[in-house]
Amino acid sequence: METERENNGNTVMLGLFREELAGQARMLEAGLAEIEQGLPPERIEGLIRIVHAIKGAARLVGLPIAANLAYAMETFLSEVKRGKRRLVAHQVDQLRQANDVFRAIGTQKERDIPRWVVERESGISRISKALMQPVAEVEAPPFSESPESMIPEGGSPECAETPITEQGDVTPAAPGTTNIPDGELSVLPSEEEVSRDRFFCRDNLIELANECLNQARRIRKLNPVLQAADPFPPAPGRGILTAERDQGQAPVADSVLKFECSSEKLEKLAERLYNEILENRKDSTGLPALSCITRCLLVEIHGESYALPILQIDRVIRVSPSDIVSIEGRPFISIDGENIGLVDAGNLLQLPNLPPLTGHWPVVVMENRSSRCGLVVEAFRGEEDLVFRPLDRRLGKVDFIQAGAILGDGSPTLVLDMDDLFHAIELL
Amino acid sequence: MPPAAGASSAGDAVSVIVFRIRNKWFALRTILFYQVTDWILVHTIPGKTSRHFRGIVNVDGELQLCFSLADILDITEPAEVIPEGKNIPRLVVVGDEAKRFAFPVDEIKGVHAIFAADREATSSTPAECGSHLCRRILSVEGKQVGFLDEDKLLSALAGSLGTDGNGTGK
Numbered sequence: 001m002e003t004e005r006e007n008n009g010n011t012v013m014l015g016l017f018r019e020e021l022a023g024q025a026r027m028l029e030a031g032l033a034e035i036e037q038g039l040p041p042e043r044i045e046g047l048i049r050i051v052h053a054i055k056g057a058a059r060l061v062g063l064p065i066a067a068n069l070a071y072a073m074e075t076f077l078s079e080v081k082r083g084k085r086r087l088v089a090h091q092v093d094q095l096r097q098a099n100d101v102f103r104a105i106g107t108q109k110e111r112d113i114p115r116w117v118v119e120r121e122s123g124i125s126r127i128s129k130a131l132m133q134p135v136a137e138v139e140a141p142p143f144s145e146s147p148e149s150m151i152p153e154g155g156s157p158e159c160a161e162t163p164i165t166e167q168g169d170v171t172p173a174a175p176g177t178t179n180i181p182d183g184e185l186s187v188l189p190s191e192e193e194v195s196r197d198r199f200f201c202r203d204n205l206i207e208l209a210n211e212c213l214n215q216a217r218r219i220r221k222l223n224p225v226l227q228a229a230d231p232f233p234p235a236p237g238r239g240i241l242t243a244e245r246d247q248g249q250a251p252v253a254d255s256v257l258k259f260e261c262s263s264e265k266l267e268k269l270a271e272r273l274y275n276e277i278l279e280n281r282k283d284s285t286g287l288p289a290l291s292c293i294t295r296c297l298l299v300e301i302h303g304e305s306y307a308l309p310i311l312q313i314d315r316v317i318r319v320s321p322s323d324i325v326s327i328e329g330r331p332f333i334s335i336d337g338e339n340i341g342l343v344d345a346g347n348l349l350q351l352p353n354l355p356p357l358t359g360h361w362p363v364v365v366m367e368n369r370s371s372r373c374g375l376v377v378e379a380f381r382g383e384e385d386l387v388f389r390p391l392d393r394r395l396g397k398v399d400f401i402q403a404g405a406i407l408g409d410g411s412p413t414l415v416l417d418m419d420d421l422f423h424a425i426e427l428l
Numbered sequence: 429m430p431p432a433a434g435a436s437s438a439g440d441a442v443s444v445i446v447f448r449i450r451n452k453w454f455a456l457r458t459i460l461f462y463q464v465t466d467w468i469l470v471h472t473i474p475g476k477t478s479r480h481f482r483g484i485v486n487v488d489g490e491l492q493l494c495f496s497l498a499d500i501l502d503i504t505e506p507a508e509v510i511p512e513g514k515n516i517p518r519l520v521v522v523g524d525e526a527k528r529f530a531f532p533v534d535e536i537k538g539v540h541a542i543f544a545a546d547r548e549a550t551s552s553t554p555a556e557c558g559s560h561l562c563r564r565i566l567s568v569e570g571k572q573v574g575f576l577d578e579d580k581l582l583s584a585l586a587g588s589l590g591t592d593g594n595g596t597g598k
Contacts (some may be wrong), residue, residue, distance in 0.1 A: 161466065304472060305471070349475075350475060394586070394589055395589070398476060400474065404471075406486045406489065410484060411471070411486065412471040412486045414484075414489055
């Protein structure tokens with residue numbers, strides 16, 4: 001029963017993800033077209049935000065392959081924005097291929113999306129890898145000197161939708177189709193099928209709506225009589241959802257409140273939230289935008305707290321200086337027979353006036369799919385369930401930071417972006 | 429009976445909040461204030477924190493951007509010696525629904541009504557005001573108070589995110 005409920009919930013989330021993705025892919029496509037025309041750097045920020053939102057949403061619905069692809073796009077575009085990378089025609093094609101994957105996901109049925117993505121893992125990963133290719137390995141004439149070079153041979157926009165092979169060659173796609181990795185062709189959605197008014201994926205709002213719906217279903221199962229009740233019976237069930245602070249509920253510290261609620265009310269709230277997500281109306285219910293709770297490890301870096309999602313942590317250890325070996329001038333420790341590189345978190349974040357590390361170093365061993373590395377921090381502060389909150393848009397993209405959060409004692413903290421950290425460490 | 433010529437009336441009054449930053453007093457229209465709260469912890473943001481922009485603060489469950497108005501106003505003099513009990517630092521949040529700015533102040537004097545006659549009878553050069561963001565000097569309870577130009581102030585706060593934002597330290 002529980003599994004069935006989870007599956008239903010996941011399907012709902014995948015459906016919302018797909019809806020959002022279709023609009024986001026369309027905006028990306030328009031942005032990439034602008035890149036060919038010489039998009040100013042400040043406009044690239046908008047594209048970065050879109051792929052960042054896709055990355056978060058893909059993780060939320062359990063699509064790490066798609067999330068990695070979005071991360072590769074985000075990293076690539078960030079480097080372009082910072083002037084670390086110059087764009088050439090085949091790289092725009094790579095971005096297009098990545099976006100083609102998102103567009104194609106947007107045409108799948110909800111329940112088919114995970115299988116569709118897994119079946120194409122190798123091709124999608126190949127695109128991610130191509131986008132993550134270090135700058136030094138890319139031969140790139142300055143974008144500003146030759147915008148015409150952005151258009152591949154053949155000159156038409158259709159020809160830009162091309163797949164990348166292992167060797168980096170490009171092959172034109174048939175008009176009206178998109179090249180999906182591993183050589184499969186899918187028909188693109190028509191203009192009418194693609195929603196025009198989708199903006200940023202508010203995965204947290206989706207999560208909240210989904211929770212409301214699940215709670216409503218649970219109450220219905222527990223109280224069959226409710227199913228025939230009309231229209232608003234007394235509230236015999238207990239639902240958990242976020243309080244509306246502006247509608248008579250007592251304000252609470254973290255905006256989360258448990259209260260009794262009928263299944264109908266929960267369903268109506270879920271419907272309202274879904275509609276808001278689709279209509280891109282932000283926070284008009286008065287509900288906080290975030291409700292996604294993540295278990296995090298709290299560490300101290302430069303005297304301040306930072307959070308790391310527990311899921312991406314292998315272990316935490318204290319390393320004595322005698323355990324550290326130097327290989328090519330860089331510190332390593334041996335864990336399970338494997339050499340793990342150590343990187344000082346303060347240096348990585350480019351914090352000023354760092355105090356020297358003394359005694360036993362607190363180390364967070366992070367892991368991704370292919371490797372592990374050790375992040376040296378100043379202290380461990382414990383664990384906490386955190387609600388991630390997006391940082392103010394005026395800040396733009398903040399390197400290595402995924403979101404903000406508020407700790408139980410009311411103090412603010414920053415959530416580190418593990419993908420960003422891994423990428424930077426790998427470059428080191 | 430209508431007020432005599434030159435007399436103050438409630439109709440032409442502007443409500444302002446008077447506050448102190450180090451040794452200087454300033455006034456800003458009350459309508460600009462979103463919140464005044466106790467001083468709370470600021471978390472710096474790597475690569476973004478600067479002399480003007482300090483980081484983020486939690487104001488009633490919302491993360492607000494926090495600035496150093498003392499540095500934006502170029503106040504270099506140290507704070508005067510204040511009798512114990514009066515020197516209560518506060519965090520104020522100003523702006524509108526879309527863009528809010530938090531900054532610490534050393535003391536809040538309170539809400540005052542400023543009448544047109546008072547506003548017009550005082551000096552107004554930037555040098556006399558003590559800051560390029562002031563429109564004129566007011567006299568409030570015997571104190572010289574710089575009346576901040578809200579447009580210039582909000583513009584300077586917003587602009588401080590884009591300049592000097594290369595992580596020069598806490």
